[in-house]
Amino acid sequence: MDLRERIQTATKEAMKARDQLRLSTLRLIGAAIKDREIAQRGEDGKGALTEDDVVALLSRMVKQRQESARAYEEGGRLELAEREQAEIGIIQEFLPRQLSADEVEAGIASVIADLGATGVRDMGRVMGALRERHAGQMDFGAAGALVKARLMG
Numbered sequence: 001m002d003l004r005e006r007i008q009t010a011t012k013e014a015m016k017a018r019d020q021l022r023l024s025t026l027r028l029i030g031a032a033i034k035d036r037e038i039a040q041r042g043e044d045g046k047g048a049l050t051e052d053d054v055v056a057l058l059s060r061m062v063k064q065r066q067e068s069a070r071a072y073e074e075g076g077r078l079e080l081a082e083r084e085q086a087e088i089g090i091i092q093e094f095l096p097r098q099l100s101a102d103e104v105e106a107g108i109a110s111v112i113a114d115l116g117a118t119g120v121r122d123m124g125r126v127m128g129a130l131r132e133r134h135a136g137q138m139d140f141g142a143a144g145a146l147v148k149a150r151l152m153g
Contacts, residue, residue, distance in 0.1 A: 003054050003094060004033065010093075021083070025090040032057055055095060055136035062091050096136045104138050108147055120151050 007029055014023040036057055037049055049057070069084035092098075099107065111129045115122065126147050131140060 003051055007033075007094060021086055022090055025087045028087075029058065029061065029091065029094070032061060052135050058091055058095050059136050062088050062095070065091070099134065099137045104143060104146065107134055107138070108143065108150060112147070112150060117151060120148060123147055123151055126151070 007026060011023065011026040011030065014026055033049060033054060036053070040046065040049065040053075065084045065088045069081045069088070072078070072081035072084060107130065108126075111117075111126050111133065112122075115125055115129060117123075117126050123144075127140065127144060130138070130143060130147070
């Protein structure tokens, strides 16, 4: 079952279970996918998103909610922060398993070795290869800092 079918099935199950938070989050995911498809139709005429496109979209949704939760916590709005955290949990069910810190380090080392990267000027190639190999499995913002540290020293 592909990712889109899993999301649709989960939406139906949430409706039957009358789980309002889960249902609203799944509907947001569905709407985001449809919006992206419509936007893409204008760009290339195809409109259909690949699995990788959907994973990237879900990853962005998680990142947005993490930022919102942080802002709510800083503003003392803990109930809103908790809702954002709950939505993150629901969205992450549809993402590939996140790599552990050790697996991220090993992935970075592997890419650097495979590409023969020696300095910071190779950072773009290394990050591109990491995105290709580990789409949706790691935080590339954090990985970028690790790659830069590795390539500098």
